[in-house]
Amino acid sequence: MSGSLRRGRGDGLRDAVAVAAALAAGAVLVSVGDATGPVPGRVPWQVDVATGVAACFALLVRRRWPMALSVLVVPLGAISVMANGAILGAVFGLALRRRFAVAAGFAAGYLATVPLYLLLQREPRLPLWTDVVVRGVLVTAAVGWGLYARERQALIRHLGERAARAEAEQTTRVAQARRDERDRIAREMHDVLAHRLSMISLHAGAMELHPDVGADVHEAAGVIRAGAHEALEELRAVIGVLRHDTGDEPEPPQPGLEAVGELVRDARRCGNVVRFDDGLADAQVPSPPGATGRIAYRVVQEALTNVRKHAPGSPVRLVMDGAPGEGLRIEVSNPASVGAATRSVPGSGLGLVGLAERVELAGGRLVRGTAAGRFRLEVRLPWLM
Structure with a gap:
């Protein structure tokens, strides 16, 4: 409503x-031309002025009927x-709202009226070329101004759209960033809690069904199993709220x-020769559980x-390598040398x-740098449970 009022007031002012x-x-x-000269023409100046005043007020319809107005004036x-003032306004409106050829055609028609006007004057005050030049300059300026105003309006619309x-x-x-962050939080919650709650519920159920436990232990196991089951259901509900794609399939671990x-096999398939020294497997050390394994996977993946x-x-x-008492390394x-062909590879650097x-949030430490012609990344992580 307010925008319409502003446009209405602006149109009225224009x-x-x-x-x-x-x-x-x-x-x-009129004051400098032939209409009020010493020798009156065949058209009385009063008729000239009255006709011109009516044409000037006809400009009020120039937005709605620009072509009809030009044909009239x-x-x-x-x-x-x-x-002449109304004619210039009509030609300006055509240049602003119609194709250039249309405005140019009416401008030429306007210049064609000069000989007819001079034929109606008995003794013109000014020579013929003066009238042609003045009208030509004025109508050219009107067309040019209209084209400029049209391009300016188009530019303003384009900038507004951009x-x-x-x-x-x-x-x-x-x-999208919010959805991605919710997905990440949902995955982390599933990784950290869902598996552990399922294992608690499973072991409590096995204890509840064991024939050798007493009634108190049997009852406590039932409470633990029910509580773990309820917590797992609540966790799934929270994950469903966090995820933007709330499907029926559970989030994979x-x-x-x-x-x-x-990851090593993928790197080899991409052409890198990877030497993998797995001290954990060689020493028969159990894999670090929980968050340590996930962070370690991300470290190797990024490297x-x-x-x-x-x-x-x-x-x-x-x-x-590493051990439960020492942590994971x-x-x-x-090699640190980078070929010229690879310097243009895009990346955020983050x-x-x-x-x-x-790594630091998990209580570990990351060291990176170049030494002896090789780039080296070393990460030490605590043996988190």
């Missing part, structure tokens, strides 16, 4: 300015000097240390991805920064 300008221009031309140039599109895209990016071998991006085809050495190294934050 209409008033257009009529006033046309009247002023016509009055100036352009021929008046043959009999009325006062109508601003609206950029705002919409920013809103979409923010919404995130890979852990047991999936590092697949091998960086090698493929920045040093494709180079040999890589991956070492993993992961070391990835490769992968290792985010990885370092994740």
Whole structure:
């Protein structure tokens, strides 16, 4: 409503300015032209002025009927000097709202009325070329101004559309970032809690059904099993709220240390020669459970991805070792030289920064750097349960 009111007031002001300008221009031309000369023409000046004033007020319909207005007022140039202001306004409106050829055609028609006008004057005050030049300059300026105003309006509309599109895209990016963060939180909750709650419920159920336990233990096991089951259902409900894709399929568990071998095979398939020294398997050490395995998997994944991006085809050495009392150590190294063909590989440069934050939050430490011609990444993680 307020926008419509502003447009209405603005249109009214522009209409008033257009009529006033046309009247002023016509009055100036009447005062210096032949209509009020010493020898009156065949058209009385009173008729000239009255016709021109009516044409000026006809500009009020220029937005709705620009073509009809031009057809009406352009021929008046043959009999009325006062109508010149209205004619210029009509031609300006055509250049603003119609094709250039249409405006140019009416401008040429306006110039064609000059000989007819001079034939109606008995003794013209000014020579013929003066009238042609003045009208030609004025109508050319009107067409040019109309074209400029049209291009300016188109540019303003284009900039407004770009601003609206950029705002919409920013809103979409923010919404997507929120969905991604919710997905990540949902996955982490599932990884950390869902499996453990299921195991608690399973063991409590087995204890509840064991024939050798007493009644108190049997009852306590039943309470534990029911509580774990309820907690698991509540966890699934929370995950369903967090996830933007709330399907019936459960979220798959995130890979852990047991999936590092697949990362090594992928790197080899991409052309890197990977030497994998798995001290955990060689020493018959059990794999670290829970968060340690997941973080270790992400460390190896990020390291091998960086090698493929920045040093494709180079040999890589991956070492993993550790023990429950010592923690887990992961070391990835490769030659530091980077070929010219690989310098343009795009990347955010934030992968290792985010990885370092994740390692530190888990109580570990990440060290990276170049020594002896090799890039080396070493991560130490506590043996988290």
